[in-house]
Amino acid sequence: MSADAIRSARAYLLRVAEPPASALWRFVAEHGPVEAARRVRTADVPDRVAAETAARRQLDLATRDLELGAAQGARLVIPEDDEWPAWPLLSLEVATGRGVEGMAPPLALWVRGEAVLDDVLAFAVAVVGARAATDYGESTAAEFAYELTDAEVTVVSGAAYGIDGAAHRGVLAAGGVTVAVLGCGLDVGYPAGHVGLLNRVVQRGAVISEYPPGTQPARHRFLVRNRLIAALTAGTLVVEAGRRSGARNTATTAGLLGKAVMAVPGPITSAMSVGCHQLVRDSQATLVSSVSDVVDTVGRLGSGLARRGAGARRRTDGLDPESLRVFEALPSRGGRSPDAIATESGVSLRRVRAVLPALELDGLAQRCDEGWKQRNDQGASRRRGDDDHDPRVGRGDA
Amino acid sequence: MSADAIRSARAYLLRVAEPPASALWRFVAEHGPVEAARRVRTADVPDRVAAETAARRQLDLATRDLELGAAQGARLVIPEDDEWPAWPLLSLEVATGRGVEGMAPPLALWVRGEAVLDDVLAFAVAVVGARAATDYGESTAAEFAYELTDAEVTVVSGAAYGIDGAAHRGVLAAGGVTVAVLGCGLDVGYPAGHVGLLNRVVQRGAVISEYPPGTQPARHRFLVRNRLIAALTAGTLVVEAGRRSGARNTATTAGLLGKAVMAVPGPITSAMSVGCHQLVRDSQATLVSSVSDVVDTVGRLGSGLARRGAGARRRTDGLDPESLRVFEALPSRGGRSPDAIATESGVSLRRVRAVLPALELDGLAQRCDEGWKQRNDQGASRRRGDDDHDPRVGRGDA
Incomplete structure (x- = not known):
């Protein structure tokens, strides 16, 4: 075929x-x-x-x-x-x-942008919120997005005014990679005021839609799109949300999919924080007030983001000394047998055999024909066209 | 004796x-x-x-x-x-x-004020927070205190500047009853700027201390005092707290004592909300953004506050129709046998026998020589000197 x-x-x-x-x-x-x-x-x-x-x-x-x-x-x-x-x-x-309604995976995705999808989405967090955001919400979204970029986490959002736009702008200000997921065709130019912003997202990141060219925006499509934002990320961060907000829908979906759900608190006098407070109060979301909280929350849910969200130096931060020795005994190319790894690392063969699958789960090791090697897809900035045979350079090394 | x-x-x-x-x-x-x-x-x-x-x-x-x-x-x-x-x-x-250190009950309490202690503390919530509160924190404390008063809940706090003072002022503005618990002798006049405020608290409420006259304030005494604030209330509400705040100590103690612990969120940019956010994030406190949240939280913990915190009309709000019929068949004076209550209410004797102990637990019914009667200690405003043989009038009836 x-x-x-x-x-x-x-x-x-x-x-x-x-x-x-x-x-x-x-x-x-x-x-x-x-x-x-x-x-x-x-x-x-x-x-x-x-x-x-x-x-x-x-x-x-x-x-x-x-x-x-x-x-x-x-x-x-x-x-x-x-x-x-x-x-x-x-x-x-x-x-x-499991028979959950409305959660079918996409059959394919239309993409504009330089980013390689699986790379850019390997360590991603959704930053979502109200269109009618306050100054506090917009500056918080931009600040979180900026710092997530610094932490090597890709930001995913929609393309709406308010929080979505502020999040993308925060990433772009940090020179990072951001992903916008649309509820209409990529060529529809919606919302009109964000056409320029989306073109800037395309230059380093990606604009994604499962809707074919020309598909018009519709309320139900944004709800359907929300499942992609929730699914493509390790967690969803709601920055501001009114009592009835689309962002809460994304948060609920993220929870349904077993992803982390996080909400930023705000003044209780702000109508745009009501939805966030309600999510926390109802135990649907974890309160976060910093990017460190976000990384901690997403990491705690076992996605490995806290460990994997950085370059080679950082992604091994959570390893115990023995696992680190085994990891460092792995070749970056070719492969090495457990026996040879035990010799190289000084860790017993029995422990090497126990540690390797754990490293694999953590995305740090992979099996190959010759045995085991380091897993190298560490960066979130691999561009299409990069030579896959080159060692990939994470943004942290740039 | x-x-x-x-x-x-x-x-x-x-x-x-x-x-x-x-x-x-x-x-x-x-x-x-x-x-x-x-x-x-x-x-x-x-x-x-x-x-x-x-x-x-x-x-x-x-x-x-x-x-x-x-x-x-x-x-x-x-x-x-x-x-x-x-x-x-x-x-x-x-x-x-259970051997928890530092939680010994007081041997007695020095009290200044018109309030009858057990009445005024029957339905109480602690409102605590930072001395160096922001305008947001002080207005939030005052607003919550005002509305708690409207909800027939007594406010308990310390006597510090910042949140404590704002809470008392909020109650006084609502014409309510408030209780201040001191970490020094009642006659010490500390803090100096709150002597006038405490005198106003005395006029309707109570100022309390376990320290004998003349005892000087000391840091350890405020920590010891915090256990009384936590113990005397159904729950502790932290309005604002920095990273290291005495209010967090009260909150921790309240949790230790099985009381509700609540925190008000604020802007993540405010150092005075850091402690509140941390309490929520660590699952030590429930996020609350309104007095309705407070009553709901305290009620959910089974203190019965939500039901008992009001006059006769309100305190039966949570009852199912059958329990309500049994309650309404109870005399307010004298007593009535379960048989007679069954006849009066039209509820089967078997069910009457099941419902009565539940009403007793809810503070709505009490046993007496002649059988059962309504429990009447419903108001929080009984003053010393009121004739105990008069039907007590709750504030809701004033």
Whole structure:
């Protein structure tokens, strides 16, 4: 099956079903995208898939969408691509497997931007909040975003006015990488006042949408989009939220997906902090008042962010001395057998065998043909086009 | 044993041991205050009691202290008095019984003020916080205190500048009853700038101390005093607190005593909210942003405050219809047998027998010689000198 055929099939499928399309997602998982697309086209599908695709299955715009996207500087990233953010999106797969409604993983993602998706999303936190943010909220969002960038954490947000925009601006001010997830097509230019900001995000980060070119924004699409913001990150930070806020929806979804949910407190006199206080009071969110709190919270949930969110020096900070010795005995290229690692590190073979899988879970070691080696995907700033065979340079080394 | 002899013995004991004196407290509980005082005077006591009393046992100032107190408008309230706040102080007894250090109940309390202690402390919340409070903190403390008064909850605090003072002023502005607990003698006039405020507290509420007349303020006495603030209330609300704040000590003690601990959030940029945020983040305190949150939190901990903190109308608000019918079948004077209550209420005898003890726990019913009656100690504003045989009028009825 050619890569082009697969990409074309997914472009078609992304167009014919309104996300989240859980029956179609399962159908594709079962039959593969090309076969699934063929059967959707010919209406040779189970009822549940037909229900999701019947209205649009004639819209065979894959070639046009891919050409249009390319002309607009967008690419379609598919699960078959190396850069597909499989690990963060696993949470949606798990939730869907458990029958949670509305949590189907995306069939593919339209992306504009220089960032390599899986890299940039390896250590990410969502910064979300009210459109009608206060000065306090906007400056807090920008400050957190700036400091998260310093801590080598990628910021993910929407593209709305208020907190979303302030978060992206904070990252850009720090010279960092930021990701915006839209509830409309990448070419729609919504909201109009943020077109310039999104173009700046594209230069270093990524603007993402599962909606094909030309898809108009709609309230339900922002709610559906929120699941991607929650899923693509290790945790969601609500900076300001009114009593009924879309940000609270993202927070609830993040909780549902087992991600960290955090909220920034504010004056009790501020209507824009009511939602944050309610989340904390209801034990749905952890109160955070600094980026150090954020890293601590996300780290405590076992995502390993606190450890992995930095360069090689920092990502081993949480290791005990024995694990550190084993880690340092791992080659960065090629591989080494547990025996050789034991010799190199001076740690007993029995302990080496116990420590290696733990290092693997922490994202510090990986198995290879020759044994074990250091896992090198440490930076959040690998650009597309970087030579994958070069040692990757984290932002901390820049 | 005459009441005067007991009071005199306790005045003596209060003078000879620096609180909290757990060995002396246990000794008094075992032998009674008069016998305990006699044996302390003659040094006929176990080593642990001797350690607490040896330095001052010659200070036989009971008569002088009682006369001086009376001249200064203060009375010594002792556990043998009707107004002794036995129920709230039970938490100290329990903690001491469990061997928790520093939690000995007071041997007696010096009191200035019109309030009847057990009444005024039946439904109380501590409002505490930093001396160096911000405008936000002071206005929040005053506002909460004002609204707690409206909700028929007594405010208890220290007498410091900042949050303490703002809380008392908020109650006084609402025409309510407030209680100040001091870490020095009632006649010491500390802090100097709050002498006028404390005199106003005395007019409707109470100023309390376990320290005999003339005892000078000292840092350790404020920490010891904090256990009384925590114990005398159903919960402690920290309005503002820096990283190291005495208010956090009170909060920790309240938690230790099984009382509700609450904290008001504020801007993350405010150093005076750091302690509050830390308490919430560490799950030591529940975030509250309104008095309704406070009543809800304290009520949830089973103190019954939410239900009992109001007049007759309100205190039955939480009852299910069946319990309400049983309650309404209870006479306010005399008593009625379960049989007669079943007839009156139309609720089965079996259910009446189940509901009555629950109403008793809720403070709504009490056993008497003739059976059961409504429990009437509902108001927080009974004044000393009110005829105890009159139906008591809650503030809600004023």
